[in-house]
Amino acid sequence: MTVATVASRALAGIDAPEVTVEVHLGPGLPAFHIVGLPDAEVREARDRVRAALNHAHFEFPARRITVNLAPAELPKDSSRFDLPIALGILAASGQLAPEALAGQEFAGELSLTGELRAVRGALAMALSARSAGRAFVLPEGNAPQAALAEGAKILPAKSLLEVVGHLADEARLPEYSAATPTVCPTYPDFNEVKGQQQAKRALEVAAAGGHSVLMIGPPGTGKSMLAARFPGILPPMSEGEALEVAAVHSVSMNGFEAARWGERPFRAPHHSASAAALVGGGTLPRPGEISLAHHGVLFLDELPEFDRDVLEALREPIESGRVAISRAARQVLFPARFQLVAAMNPCPCGHCGDRSNRCRCTPERIARYRGRVSGPLADRIDIKLEVPAPREGELIAPAASESSAAVAARVAHARQAQLLRQGKPNALLGTREIDRHCTTGREAGELLRHALARLLLSARAYHRVLRVARSIADLAGAAAISAEHVAEAIQYRRLDASF
Numbered sequence: 001m002t003v004a005t006v007a008s009r010a011l012a013g014i015d016a017p018e019v020t021v022e023v024h025l026g027p028g029l030p031a032f033h034i035v036g037l038p039d040a041e042v043r044e045a046r047d048r049v050r051a052a053l054n055h056a057h058f059e060f061p062a063r064r065i066t067v068n069l070a071p072a073e074l075p076k077d078s079s080r081f082d083l084p085i086a087l088g089i090l091a092a093s094g095q096l097a098p099e100a101l102a103g104q105e106f107a108g109e110l111s112l113t114g115e116l117r118a119v120r121g122a123l124a125m126a127l128s129a130r131s132a133g134r135a136f137v138l139p140e141g142n143a144p145q146a147a148l149a150e151g152a153k154i155l156p157a158k159s160l161l162e163v164v165g166h167l168a169d170e171a172r173l174p175e176y177s178a179a180t181p182t183v184c185p186t187y188p189d190f191n192e193v194k195g196q197q198q199a200k201r202a203l204e205v206a207a208a209g210g211h212s213v214l215m216i217g218p219p220g221t222g223k224s225m226l227a228a229r230f231p232g233i234l235p236p237m238s239e240g241e242a243l244e245v246a247a248v249h250s251v252s253m254n255g256f257e258a259a260r261w262g263e264r265p266f267r268a269p270h271h272s273a274s275a276a277a278l279v280g281g282g283t284l285p286r287p288g289e290i291s292l293a294h295h296g297v298l299f300l301d302e303l304p305e306f307d308r309d310v311l312e313a314l315r316e317p318i319e320s321g322r323v324a325i326s327r328a329a330r331q332v333l334f335p336a337r338f339q340l341v342a343a344m345n346p347c348p349c350g351h352c353g354d355r356s357n358r359c360r361c362t363p364e365r366i367a368r369y370r371g372r373v374s375g376p377l378a379d380r381i382d383i384k385l386e387v388p389a390p391r392e393g394e395l396i397a398p399a400a401s402e403s404s405a406a407v408a409a410r411v412a413h414a415r416q417a418q419l420l421r422q423g424k425p426n427a428l429l430g431t432r433e434i435d436r437h438c439t440t441g442r443e444a445g446e447l448l449r450h451a452l453a454r455l456l457l458s459a460r461a462y463h464r465v466l467r468v469a470r471s472i473a474d475l476a477g478a479a480a481i482s483a484e485h486v487a488e489a490i491q492y493r494r495l496d497a498s499f
Contacts, residue, residue: 002026004091004098006084007105007134009125010069010076013285013332014247016121016128018105020070021081023088028064034085036069039077039284048079049086051112056161061093075330077284079109080119083137086110086160087167100167104155105129108139114160122146123243123250126154135175137163143176144258148246187232190404193225195390197401200226202385202492204407207233208414209471210425211464212318212340212380214303216495217387219350223343226387227299230341231264232404234297235415241295244335248294252287265296267338271305275313285325285332290317293338303344304372311377314340318380321428340381344373354389370498378499382427382464383492414474426467426474438466444483451490461496465489 002025009016032046053060067085069076084106090096107125109117118141126146129136135153138146143156155173157163165171190200199215203226206213215223237245242262249256249265269278269289280288290298300306317323321337346352347366351359361369378384418425422437429437440448452462466481469489473481 002092004088004101006088006091006101008081008084008107009105009121009128010074011078011121011124011251012074012330013334014124014244014251014287016125017074018128018132019074019076019081021084021088022068022070023085023092024066024068025061025089025092026064026066030062030064032065032067034067034069036067036072037075038069038081039075041079042069042076042081045079045082045085045110048082048110048112049089052082052110052114052160053086053089055112056114056159056164058090058095058164059093061089065089075284078120079117080107080121080125082110083108083116083160083163087163090164096164096167100169104135104137105132106137106163108137108142108157110160116140116157116159116163118142118255120253120255121251123148123256124247126152127247129153137166137173144178145246145250145256147176147178148243148258148261187404188225188229189232190226190229190407191401193222193229193401195401196222196226196387199223199385199387200402200407202383203230204233204411205468205471205475205488205492206230206339206341206383207235207407207411208426208475209382209418209467210339210427211382211468211471212427213342214378214381214384214495215341215343215387216346216384217343218352218354218389219345221387221389223387224299224301227268227297227301227341227343228266229404230299230339231266231297233408233411234264234339235408235412237262237264237295245295248287248291248335252292265293266299267293267296268299268301271300271302273306273310275307275310278310279313279317279323280325280332280334281327283327285327285330285334287334288323290314290323290336290338291334294335295337296339298338298340300340300342303342304369308372308374311372312374315377315380342381343387346386353386373499375499378496379458379460382468384495385492386495410475413477414471417474417477418471426471429467429470431463434463434466438470438481440466440469440481440486441483444469444481444486447483447486447490451486451493455490455493455496457493457496461493465493468492 006021010019091098116139122142122145126149130152137155140156154176166173317336323336347361469485472485
């Protein structure tokens, strides 16, 4: 036989489309060509495959070898095609029975000695292989991650020889089975933050409803401490959410560690990050910080110090929960349903409104500084609050404040009520759902109308006030939104006029 086909997978965002590796041995001078839009890593497979086959004492055919990665219009990247190319050459040259390749998919990088090295996107490929009803043969280092795809048949191998022995029915590869790891994430505790009861209350409301938060206060008031402890009060992730998070991280540069299964991501990029680093990109697009924060927290400290173009790129993902990256060769869609927690100083020197009266910034400088955060972006942030410097009595108070576990219990109860009522957190309610689930009484309605006229809230801000009020009511266990809940929600929009 001079032609053999092997099933494998490419990566397109967090999807893993099927790739058929076709190997043809033809007449002519010895040559080795790979076609089908391969990138440099794939083209370099020629040398790795040749060395691995020779080291394993297989015959490398002295013929014209053509490898086609179909479909040809799909760009192919990374070294995951080393193993299927090597197996295709063995099958096409008669050293391996072609029918042994049926019902299985293969991916893995080959070392020059034939050892198998881990590749990116193992979980995404395992999910697709499961959907296709095929077993998945991959490097041993990828097995724990791939096994997170419950129901997938995972066959890990250490080397090319082990894979060939399995296909030749000499030594079958054992199916990998491991229980889904049980993770108890450990986050810093809220009780380590002295004072700041108003900020803690606002973060509790944000965690209950999935709302975005902006904290404004002088340096050293605990804004970063509060943000670092915010994931510790979020509800536990569902199995579906954990699987989505793992799939996104599995296609990133750093990959995903199975030991972090079920842990909500906390991403805190430096303010020098580019738009591509935050949103994602590249010739072959990969997820950025907002996608790596999917179902977790994106913390942007020193918010006005980010480039304006970088901040403006957040506007659509905050609303839609996804980001589409378009390049000349392809378009990729990544999920980006994150909770934005941002922090900033009130002025360039940081001491505006401080009791020390050290600020010497002019109103123009303050307005210019806050103007770095555009009005449309600020309008999309549900909760804005001031975080003042704690008083001396709060810092030296011996009694510990409430722990994260106690806050998390209330948040989990409120979030469960939302899921039972509408199937989603309050922050994701659409216009019709707001009309259905966020109805207010007469007194609350009058208060809201007065606030609309007084604060000049936009239509978007009006809906966000109702969503936040609904979350406050859920924390209180109330079936209807009262004037008290609306009043607290309005307080979180008082700073809108500053942007």
